[in-house]
Amino acid sequence: MAYLFSNIWRCLCMRNRAALNVVQTASYHANVIDHYENPRNVGSLDKKDRNVGTGLVGAPACGDVMKLQIKVDDDGKIIDAKFKTFGCGSAIASSSLATEWVKGKTVDEALKLKNTDIAKELSLPPVKLHCSMLAEDAIKAALSDYRIKQQEADKK
Amino acid sequence: MLTQRLFWYLSIIKTKQQIRYLSCWSCGNNITTMVSNLFCSNCKVLQRPDKSENYFKVLGVKETYDLDESELSMKYKELQKYLHPDKYANRNKEEQEISAQYSSLVNDAYKTLLEPLTRGIYMLRLRGKEIPENTQLDQEFLFKIMEKNEEVENADTEEEIMRLDKENKAVIKDLQKQLSTAFFDGDLKRVLHLLSHMKYYTSIDNQIQTAIRNKGIFR
Numbered sequence: 001m002a003y004l005f006s007n008i009w010r011c012l013c014m015r016n017r018a019a020l021n022v023v024q025t026a027s028y029h030a031n032v033i034d035h036y037e038n039p040r041n042v043g044s045l046d047k048k049d050r051n052v053g054t055g056l057v058g059a060p061a062c063g064d065v066m067k068l069q070i071k072v073d074d075d076g077k078i079i080d081a082k083f084k085t086f087g088c089g090s091a092i093a094s095s096s097l098a099t100e101w102v103k104g105k106t107v108d109e110a111l112k113l114k115n116t117d118i119a120k121e122l123s124l125p126p127v128k129l130h131c132s133m134l135a136e137d138a139i140k141a142a143l144s145d146y147r148i149k150q151q152e153a154d155k156k
Numbered sequence: 157m158l159t160q161r162l163f164w165y166l167s168i169i170k171t172k173q174q175i176r177y178l179s180c181w182s183c184g185n186n187i188t189t190m191v192s193n194l195f196c197s198n199c200k201v202l203q204r205p206d207k208s209e210n211y212f213k214v215l216g217v218k219e220t221y222d223l224d225e226s227e228l229s230m231k232y233k234e235l236q237k238y239l240h241p242d243k244y245a246n247r248n249k250e251e252q253e254i255s256a257q258y259s260s261l262v263n264d265a266y267k268t269l270l271e272p273l274t275r276g277i278y279m280l281r282l283r284g285k286e287i288p289e290n291t292q293l294d295q296e297f298l299f300k301i302m303e304k305n306e307e308v309e310n311a312d313t314e315e316e317i318m319r320l321d322k323e324n325k326a327v328i329k330d331l332q333k334q335l336s337t338a339f340f341d342g343d344l345k346r347v348l349h350l351l352s353h354m355k356y357y358t359s360i361d362n363q364i365q366t367a368i369r370n371k372g373i374f375r
Contacts, residue, residue: 056298063358
């Protein structure tokens with residue numbers, strides 16, 4: 001029983017998706033489940049590519065880690081985004097949605113993305129707001145990594 | 157005049173509450189003569205749990221991070237022998253309610269203190285601190301955690317999973333040791349740091365345990 005309970009509420013790792021979606025559907029909003037079951041843009045981009053920015057963030061309160069990468073073309077437009085998250089359904093859904101939203105935006109537009117928009121789209125409850133915050137911080141970290149890389153490349 | 161009377165009534169209610177608190181709720185016997193503070197020595201009725209007591213006091217174990225787990229479970233079972241609601245099926249409703257309330261408190265206390273992570277978080281809370289909700293950016297550490305998670309995700313053979321399980325358990329054990337020292341020194345900053353690391357490794361442990369279950373590995 002304790003095991004079941006912890007699986008409904010606590011962090012679920014990505015690999016058990018198929019085995020656990022039966023108990024899951026009871027507590028998450030449909031949008032969260034959609035992103036959780038069919039996550040968009042899972043994967044990695046080449047970290048060393050100068051057009052790729054990588055954001056790696058963690059939530060010490062729940063032990064989640066999130067990696068979000070963006071690929072920017074020469075006009076400053078984000079042409080690709082990938083993520084990898086080990087954490088709860090809300091964290092996975094938040095990062096999945098974030099990659100979907102930043103694609104096609106410019107770097108400056110992407111900076112304006114707010115966690116509250118993510119939370120609203122996914123109807124996250126107050127206890128899960130920090131998951132959307134984590135996604136926002138991941139985007140910011142990826143963008144700042146990209147900027148630093150560009151500045152260093154310009155110096156050379 | 158009216159306010160004076162109201163005040164008088166209030167003071168009566170207040171003293172009544174105090175009297176009730178100091179004596180058995182059922183027969184009114186003075187609490188100081190009570191045996192082991194679970195039951196009234198006079199009418200043998202179960203007493204309410206003391207809300208001001210922390211989980212260590214509830215279970216009657218020493219308040220320390222490295223507590224003896226076998227002693228903890230012994231105390232827990234001993235208490236439930238007296239408190240379990242099944243024992244109160246023939247008693248009056250109020251005593252049944254107290255038993256349910258007390259026994260669930262003892263369950264919570266036991267569950268919290270048994271696990272090294274939840275025990276640490278609880279002790280931190282007793283000292284007025286929580287693990288912060290903000291985002292962590294320690295790149296080197298997060299990279300390590302990400303890698304470990306990926307390794308667990310990609311492990312297919314029983315041998316590999318069991319190796320990862322052993323390694324991860326050793327990391328948690330080591331953190332536990334460090335936490336014990338940090339609590340002993342009263343170094344709350346270090347406690348906070350160690351607990352947040354332990355949280356990540358406990359998440360990995362959960363992932364490993366589900367992998368073990370999904371693969372049907374028996375130990």
